[in-house]
Amino acid sequence: MITRLLVANRGEIARRVFAACRALGVETVAVHSDADADAPFVAEADHAVRLPGNAPAETYLRIDLILDAARRCGADAVHPGYGFLAEHAGFAAAVVDAGLTWVGPPPAAIAAMGDKLAAKALLADAGVPMLPTWTDADQVTDFPVLVKASAGGGGRGMRIVRDAAGLADAVASAGREAAGAFGDGTVFVERYVERGRHVEVQILGDTRGTVLALGERDCSIQRRHQKIVEEAPAALPPELRERLHAAAVAAGRAVGYVGAGTVEFLLAPSGEFFFLEMNTRLQVEHPVTEAVTGLDLVRLQLLVAEGGPTPLAATPPPTGHAIEVRLCAEDPAHDWRPATGVLRRFTVPGVTGGFAPTTGLRLDSGVTAGSTVGVHYDSMLAKLVAWGPTRAEAARLLAGALARAELHGVTTNRDLLVRVLRSPAFTAGPVDTGFLDRHPEVFAPLLADADVPVAALAAALASAAARRAAAPALRSLPSGWRNVPAFPQVARFTDRDGGEVEVRYRLDRTGGLAECATDPPLGRAVALVAATPDRVTLDVDGVRRGWRVHRVGSTVFVDGPDGATTLTGLPRFPDPRRGLAAGSLVAPLPGAVTRVHVTVGQRVRAGEPLLTLEAMKLEHQVLAPVDGVVAALPAPPGDQVDTGAVLAVVNPEEDR
Template sequence: MITRLLVANRGEIARRVLATCRALGVETVAVHSDADADAPFVAEADRAVRLPGNAPGETYLRVGAILDAARRAGADAVHPGYGFLAENAEFAAAVTDAGLTWVGPPAKAIAAMGDKVAAKALLADAGVPMLPTWTDADEITDFPVLVKASAGGGGRGMRIVRDAADLAEAVASAGREAAGAFGDGTVFVERYVERGRHVEVQVFGDAHGTIVALGDRDCSIQRRHQKLVEEAPAPLPDGVRERLHEAAVAAARAVGYVGAGTVEFLLAPDGAFFFLEMNTRLQVEHPVTEAVTGLDLVRLQLLVAEGHPLPLTATPPVTGHAIEVRLCAEDPAQGHRPATGTLHRFAIPGVAGEFAPTRGLRLDSGVVDGSVVGVHYDSMLAKLVAWGETRAEAARLLAGALARAELHGVTTNRDLLVRVLRSPAFAAADVDTGFLDRHHEVLAPLLPPDGVPLAALAAALAQAAARRASAPVLAGLPSGWRNVPSSPQLTRYAGPHGEIEVRYRLDRSGALAESSVSAQVAVDGAPAESSLPPDVTLVAAAPDAVTLDVAGVRHAYRVHRVGSSVFVDGPDGAASLAELPRFPLPGAEPAAGSLLAPLPGTVARVHVAVGQRVAAGDLLLTLEAMKLEHPVLAPADGVVAELPVPAGGQVDTGAVLAVVDAGTDTGAAPAVVNTEEDPR
């Protein structure tokens, strides 16, 4: 029986495993990098062991260091979570060789499925349908194809290639990314199916020969080949579900599978399906299966690892529908560019439970208020899961909770997720892996352009209320009130698309005597200006809440201020503003044509030289951050004037990466970062 378990992972999956261990009375041990020293999962474990360093290669991927931590902390079992070493057969073997219980499939099963090329050959013999696959790029004549990492998963090391001229660079780039994420840069190529859906089957086996399918999931809505929205059960054509389950069980049985695993398939528009890969671990999206079956899959993992038989011998009944979204620190409008910073507030209303099967809303989060999102790990902050009697009810519940969430300090993909869940195409289950490529409308922020002035006015009025609340004398007088009305109060903010200027004046009763807002916004991607609608009156103002009446309709705003940053959450969406100083100090301006780092990272490679002429869209350099490569492209035709950071150099946000002289004063701008799989 397991008495003390070490979780060889971090973030929300570490918290997820710890939660089940607490429910079962199992003691826990966390391992952590220096960057994660203050993370929630470390505080929640009974014991914690430091892994010196920050990068995965020097911390969570070090087999010897993790085994040493288990020995020092007195652990008798290891759970790998997902990612990092979860699908590393050598790690699994090393754990069992050290006399510890491995909470996962046998090392031989991991090895069999870990080499995805060999796995395809093995499972093809077992009758599982396959796509054409190549290991020699010279043999490929038909496009499009998909380059994939042989080890690992999660979308790392994947590239779509539509032209033979781009294949070599895609293979090299995918290999580098896979090596950084999994320690193995081996890649292969398979045929790419247009309008395909990503469906998968949760399988579970025990050491007594039982292997069952626990249901299926649709994970088709993806960016960078990484899942964003998952649901169970998968909406499937008649007759497909049974055949999928049979193929998944056959795949697991072919390798003598034990424990939790997922067999992933690509479903073509004509109903045919093909094996993609088998993930020999718990999946990120396992909560949706738990929601519709009522099973705790981590508990089943522990029971099977202890040698107990599975408590079920057939696919369990499914109740209702569950949808999960991955809330990530990234900017969808900038090609899903990862974001960093301090998460000042992380609050989602209506959550019924965390880290366990729950009806209603479930939150599995790796962060809390004050968490720092850095560059060393991936961008996922949390998973939010909604269960409903029907698919439509689950989608509505999930979208509503996300829309009302307070997510302050770090840019997230929240608005994108809400728009996806509320889109007619999603409601009709018209989804596939190219959903985001076709539905660009979901990239628009929830807050419409005409809502920005109202949010800015609310921010200014809340700040005025805060000043009066802290005033040592005459606190009862409204901010800026004069016996003889003069100039209105003026507050300026930096908004997402430019400067916002708010002017207002309060009378002696505190009513809004006059107000105006001039805001730089974007309409259909083009710069524009927006102002207040007519008939705006102030109902109430407090330091953290403002209610405005707009033509007889009340609008309530929640306002949270951290230093000069102001976060406003209203009925139409959220705004993140930065109050500008009244008297800004002069500062050095970057040279015209400077490309500034959009996030901290490391310059992996420099592809051009000073003096070289480049065209708009040419690849200048590659920035590595948050376990991904980010190609930086020339914004215009010109000549490379400066390359101040060599390959291997580290940069902070705002650092000059390159200067391109276009012959005109273009000013400094964030680097053009292309996060598509083909960097050309």
């Protein structure tokens, strides 16, 4: 039996495995980079070993260091989580050769499925339906197609190509991204199915040859070919569900699968389905399967790894419906740009459990308030899962909890997730992988632009209340009150888009609003009901509403009934020397300049790529904002840059 388990991973999946271990009485070992030294998963482990450095290549991808950590801590088993070395056949073999229990499928099964081209050939012989595939881009004649990395997953190294003109560039770009993410730049091309659904089947195998389907998930809402909303069960006719499960079981048997794995399919509008890939590990979205089956998949992984039989006789029928969203540190409105920073507050109301099967609302998070979100790893912060008797109830519960969550300090995709869950197109279901492309309205922030001045007023009034609460004398007098009316108090902020919001207000003797105006204008009648340093209640056009206000230095986080925003207080007397040269393009986050596409003096058009910046495992293009001339390129290829560093200067054509 397993007595002490090392998790060769980080973040929420490490915490998830540790939770299952605690329930079974198994001791736990964490390995961590320097950046993760204070992370929650490290604190929760019984033992922890430092992996010096921060980059994955020098920490979580070092097989020798991980095996040495297992030896030093007396671990007798290794769980790979997902990502990093989870689907590395060499790592699995090294664990087995070291005399440790590997919590996963045999190395041969990982190797067989790790090469997607070889996997297609093997499983086609087992009768699993396949899409037309090309390894030579010059042979492709039918479009659209999808360029895919042969190694790895997670949407990296994938590009949709709709005509022959863009194929060569897509193959080169996908190959670079795949080489950087997986150490293997091999790519292939397969037919792209328009309006296809991404449906996957959870399987579980044991050492005695049993392979079972444990239900399916619909993971069709994706960005950059990476899932962000997953649900179980999928909306399928019974006959189609049966065929999908049978194909997944056939795939598992073909490779002698042991443990928990996932077989992914593309479901065409015609009802045909095709094999996409087999993930020889636990999936990020496994909690939705747990929610509708009541099974603990990590517990089952451990029992099977110990040599036990699958404790199920047949596919369990699902109960109710579960939906999961991936809460990520990224800005959907700006090409999904990853975000970094310190999480000043991280609370989600109504959570009933975490890291284990539960009904209601489940939060599996890799972070807590105070955690630092850096550039070294994936942008996912947490998974929030809602279970309900019906799909509509699960979606409503999940959207409501997300909308009321306080997520301060780092930009997230929360607003987009809420809008997706509340979208009539989503609630009508089912959806396909092109959902986000066809519904640009979900990219709008929950808090409308017209409501930002109201939020700024709430921020100003909360700050005034805080100043009075901290005043050494005459604390009962309203902030700025005078016997003789004078000029109003003024507070100035920059909003989420960098625009300026000015609030002018004056309080009367009772603390009510004697006068109030904003620029941009409020456009409605507003009266103050109550104000404390952390909560302001306003009457807006006859409707009473409350705003929660959290201030950290000059930054003010405002959460209201219709959405949240972050404001930055401006000094009353700004330094006139501050500012960048006109036309400066700055790094949106720390990263490495991998390529520079232009030269100084070159004329460029608006939207033309200037540089490529790599951060959080993804490439991000820096585009020319206007037609103009490149005046400077201070960051050459290979440069590591910090947030705010000038990458390029483009002078508009009219300034020449």
